[in-house]
Amino acid sequence: MKSIAIVGASLAGLNAAETLRREGFNGRLVLFGDETHRPYDRPPLSKEIARGDWPPEKIALPVDALLDDAEWKLGCPVTGLDAAGRTLTYGDGKSESFDGIVIATGAAPRRLPGTDIQGVHVVRTLDDAIALRDDLARPGCRVVVVGAGFVGQEAAASARKLDLAVTMLESVAPAAHVLGAEIGGIIADMHRRHGVDVRLGVAAAAFEGAKRLERVHLSDGSVVAADVAILGIGVTPNTAWLEGSGLTIDNGVVCDEACFAAPGIVAAGDVARWPNHRYGELRRVEHWDNAVRQAEHAAKRLLAEAGGVHPGAYAPVPWFWSDQYGLKMQLVGSPVAHDEVRIVFGSGEEERFVALYRRGDRLVAAMGLAATGKLLKFRKMLENDPSWDEALAAV
Ligand SMILES: Cc1cc2nc3c(=O)[nH]c(=O)nc-3n(C[C@H](O)[C@H](O)[C@H](O)COP(=O)(O)OP(=O)(O)OC[C@H]3O[C@@H](n4cnc5c(N)ncnc54)[C@H](O)[C@@H]3O)c2cc1C
Numbered sequence: 001m002k003s004i005a006i007v008g009a010s011l012a013g014l015n016a017a018e019t020l021r022r023e024g025f026n027g028r029l030v031l032f033g034d035e036t037h038r039p040y041d042r043p044p045l046s047k048e049i050a051r052g053d054w055p056p057e058k059i060a061l062p063v064d065a066l067l068d069d070a071e072w073k074l075g076c077p078v079t080g081l082d083a084a085g086r087t088l089t090y091g092d093g094k095s096e097s098f099d100g101i102v103i104a105t106g107a108a109p110r111r112l113p114g115t116d117i118q119g120v121h122v123v124r125t126l127d128d129a130i131a132l133r134d135d136l137a138r139p140g141c142r143v144v145v146v147g148a149g150f151v152g153q154e155a156a157a158s159a160r161k162l163d164l165a166v167t168m169l170e171s172v173a174p175a176a177h178v179l180g181a182e183i184g185g186i187i188a189d190m191h192r193r194h195g196v197d198v199r200l201g202v203a204a205a206a207f208e209g210a211k212r213l214e215r216v217h218l219s220d221g222s223v224v225a226a227d228v229a230i231l232g233i234g235v236t237p238n239t240a241w242l243e244g245s246g247l248t249i250d251n252g253v254v255c256d257e258a259c260f261a262a263p264g265i266v267a268a269g270d271v272a273r274w275p276n277h278r279y280g281e282l283r284r285v286e287h288w289d290n291a292v293r294q295a296e297h298a299a300k301r302l303l304a305e306a307g308g309v310h311p312g313a314y315a316p317v318p319w320f321w322s323d324q325y326g327l328k329m330q331l332v333g334s335p336v337a338h339d340e341v342r343i344v345f346g347s348g349e350e351e352r353f354v355a356l357y358r359r360g361d362r363l364v365a366a367m368g369l370a371a372t373g374k375l376l377k378f379r380k381m382l383e384n385d386p387s388w389d390e391a392l393a394a395v
Helices: 011-022 126-136 150-161 181-193 288-304 372-382 388-393
Strands: 003-007 028-033 071-074 078-082 087-090 094-097 100-103 107-109 142-146 165-170 197-200 204-208 215-218 223-225 228-231 235-237 260-262 265-267 272-276 281-283 319-324 327-333 340-347 352-359 362-369
Touching: 003 011, 011 028, 011 100, 011 288, 100 288, 126 150, 126 228, 142 150, 142 223, 150 165, 150 181, 150 228, 150 319, 181 197, 265 288, 288 319, 327 372, 352 372, 352 388, 362 372, 362 388, 372 388
Parallel strands: 003 028, 003 100, 028 071, 100 265, 142 165, 142 228, 165 197
Antiparallel strands: 078 087, 087 094, 107 235, 204 215, 215 223, 260 265, 272 281, 319 327, 327 362, 340 352, 352 362
């Protein structure tokens, strides 16, 4: 293999590039990124950057000297791919073929109709976070958070840390689609204790204001005065540029169990959808840890095309964290379609607990708040598909 292009110059793209070099690829390496920034870390965007605690320079991701000779094409969206010829189209219609391609284009936040109004924000990029930071600095700013997934929850916690009035809207309960209604309810109570007006079972119906946002109309007919709204209603994978490429696109780039999408093409990070054998279905994972590990795996799989060692199936136990109110929330494993959730340590009121998730007779996930040490035990245990009884015995 003489040339490899990486599309998406962020966490997964950077880790793929570094792995390729570490594994001995010394050919031409090109990183395409549609943002103008060098790679940076996204988790602080909804926390330290939104609050104005850190300058943007602080979140730059360190780049290994192994990439000194890589070509960075930043501010340069790739607009098309012909998978058969491994040909990329970019810039003002240039096209170029490569021996290998890593797709790492991540995901973009969903928006709602009628939200193209000043004061309504999403938080995905550094530019988004800077715009939000500047708006949150407005004295007496009133904030509505639409959607209480993890990014929405973090944005709410950041706004409360700035002592702003915050209303959070969610259809069921925070992160209930992942964690279940019971844990979602505990999280809702945590936000209430920290001063958030949590409204469940309602949605934002309309955003209104003359020059900028002034109020949000809710689906129950009520109206909330607001200067800032933050949309945290999930993301969609960045695959529009792959239409007609010949790859299978279905809620992400569909790959095999080793992140292989087509001859000479692999995918990693938020954009990749692959069958994790542990869970037996195609999934995308939108976590920092997965972007790093999957990128390393995909890079090795790509080099296997040129005689490198095949890395086998990629079957991690997912791990995710979220920082809110000075507390670390963590989830290991996959609670999807669980049969039971049981709090085995602490309680929601103490803001310190561990909850275990059972599917059939197996432990499938563990979630913890301010309980890193205890959660670590279950993280290790989940590698070996433990039974529910084993897990309970280890509490
Ligand atoms: C606000 C926020 C907070 C988060 N907090 C946490 C956390 O606390 N814990 C955790 O585990 N995870 C967290 N995450 C998730 C984590 O940051 C992501 O899982 C991770 O960034 C995914 O990396 P990626 O490289 O796959 O995608 P991305 O980071 O999205 O990068 C993809 C890059 O590709 C670029 N791109 C897209 N299309 C093209 C194209 N056609 N041509 C060229 N470039 C393109 C994009 O602009 C982007 O720069 C958070 C995410 C956000 C947004």
